Amino acid sequence: MRRVIVAVSIAAFTALLAYATTVAGALGYLGLETRALARMFLALAYNPNLRELTAMSPAAVAAIVWDFRGVDTLYETVVFYMAIISALAIYRGVHKVGGGGSVGLSLIVRVVTKLLIPMNIAIAVSIAVHGHLTPGGGFQAGATLAVVSVLLAVVYSVNSFSRVGVEVSKAVALQSTGLIAIAAVVFTPLIYGVLTGAQAYLMQNYVKVDSGFHFPAEVLGQLISGTLIWLNIAEFLAVSFGFFTVFMLLSLREEVVKQPLLGEGHGS
Amino acid sequence: MRRYVPVALLVFVVYIVFSGSVSPYDIVIGAVLAVAVSALTTRFLVSDGGKALSLRRLANLVKYALYYLTVAEFKAHSLVIRIILSRDMPVRPAIVRVPYRAKNPYTIVGSANSITNTPGTVVVDLDTGRSVFYVHWIRAVGLDPETTYREILKVFEEGLSKVFE
Known part of the structure; x- marks a missing residue:
């Protein structure tokens, strides 16, 4: 009886979903029609003829997340950083991850993983530095690179981190470098405005109606889309090493973590 | 450098x-x-x-890859196809011990993956201390180390040794 109910409910849900998305058009426009909002973004993402409105990036999503709603992305990055700071606060006193004798999974998995890691880094960097041209960007690239930390923890064991020179303090330093670089890009127009007396806006990418300030959209004929390339690279550092930090801390065994934490709690 | x-x-x-x-x-x-x-x-x-930069070793790798992707795969596939198509299903599944001689990790892993990627044989585990693969073999024609080595590993290990050892 239970099975019948489950089967009927799955069938009913599938049919309803199919009906809603096709006949009833619950998702709105399906097919070749483009919504007015989408048309606007497509027209403005990269448009050298509309200098005051464009983000100078053919990757419409990158144009939206780092220019049209750039401040929103900035705050998302801050929230992410706050989460990492919280993790570091909880794990205070835990400086070194690794150092035991365990060697992880079998030789076959270890050798194949070892070969995959340099390729993983190459792909992550490619996603980051093409974020202003193709789908991808700093966050996606950071998540890709963070896979390396998970591979190290699972395939080579937690003990491998200190052996290969990956340390929490280094990861935090690299993450902070990324965040400082983001801040530098954000404040550059402000500093320019203060120094020259010209009109410029925080996090400004390209020229505006009342401001001639802009980051270079092209260098030696290569489109770099103003702030977008720098924000993507900086976000790549911040996100990947933020994840590195958290994954390293989360992979620790309870007794390793408890020792420094309880030591502090007992006032020693 | x-x-x-x-x-x-x-x-x-x-x-x-x-x-x-x-x-x-x-x-x-x-x-x-x-x-x-x-x-x-x-x-x-x-x-x-x-x-790593030896051209002779690179040539051996290309030779091995060509051999593996054509001859070795063809042989293994044809054996399994014959088993599938025959009336009496002549399988004799067993997990056998296959001793390997290679010392270089790339030879060991390359041989193990060559065995696994050909149908009919799968490396289920390896013991680096005793230098043996544990291989699931769909038609085990013998269980002694000489037979398993000759039938399952020999060509792969010899080919890859010329690349990595």
Whole structure:
């Protein structure tokens, strides 16, 4: 009886979903029609003829997340950083991850993983530095690179981190470098405005109606889309090493973590 | 110094292929990245620069790849196809011990993956202390180490030894 109910409910849900998305058009426009909002973004993402409105990036999503709603992305990055700071606060006193004798999974998995890691880094960097041209960007690239930390923890064991020179303090330093670089890009127009007396806006990418300030959209004929390339690279550092930090801390065994934490709690 | 070349080449090629672009922008970034990643990871990947850049070994690798992808795969597939199509299903499944002689991890892993990728045999585990693979064999014609080595591993290990050992 239970099975019948489950089967009927799955069938009913599938049919309803199919009906809603096709006949009833619950998702709105399906097919070749483009919504007015989408048309606007497509027209403005990269448009050298509309200098005051464009983000100078053919990757419409990158144009939206780092220019049209750039401040929103900035705050998302801050929230992410706050989460990492919280993790570091909880794990205070835990400086070194690794150092035991365990060697992880079998030789076959270890050798194949070892070969995959340099390729993983190459792909992550490619996603980051093409974020202003193709789908991808700093966050996606950071998540890709963070896979390396998970591979190290699972395939080579937690003990491998200190052996290969990956340390929490280094990861935090690299993450902070990324965040400082983001801040530098954000404040550059402000500093320019203060120094020259010209009109410029925080996090400004390209020229505006009342401001001639802009980051270079092209260098030696290569489109770099103003702030977008720098924000993507900086976000790549911040996100990947933020994840590195958290994954390293989360992979620790309870007794390793408890020792420094309880030591502090007992006032020693 | 020569040690660092193979990883740098690998990273550069992967970067360019994944990016799908040979613009000056990508060539410069790819080159810088290749140098940086190679400097960081070569010590885990390459122990002998001379071996890694030997053209004779590269030729042996190409030869092995061609042999493996054509002859070895064809033989293994035809055996399994014959088993599937025959009326009485002549299988004799067993997990057998296959001793290996290689010392280099790349030879060991390459042999193990060659065995697994041909139908009919799968490496289910390995014991590096005793230098044996545990292989699931769909038609075990013998269980003694000489037979299993000759039937399952010999050609793979000999081919790969000329590349890595």
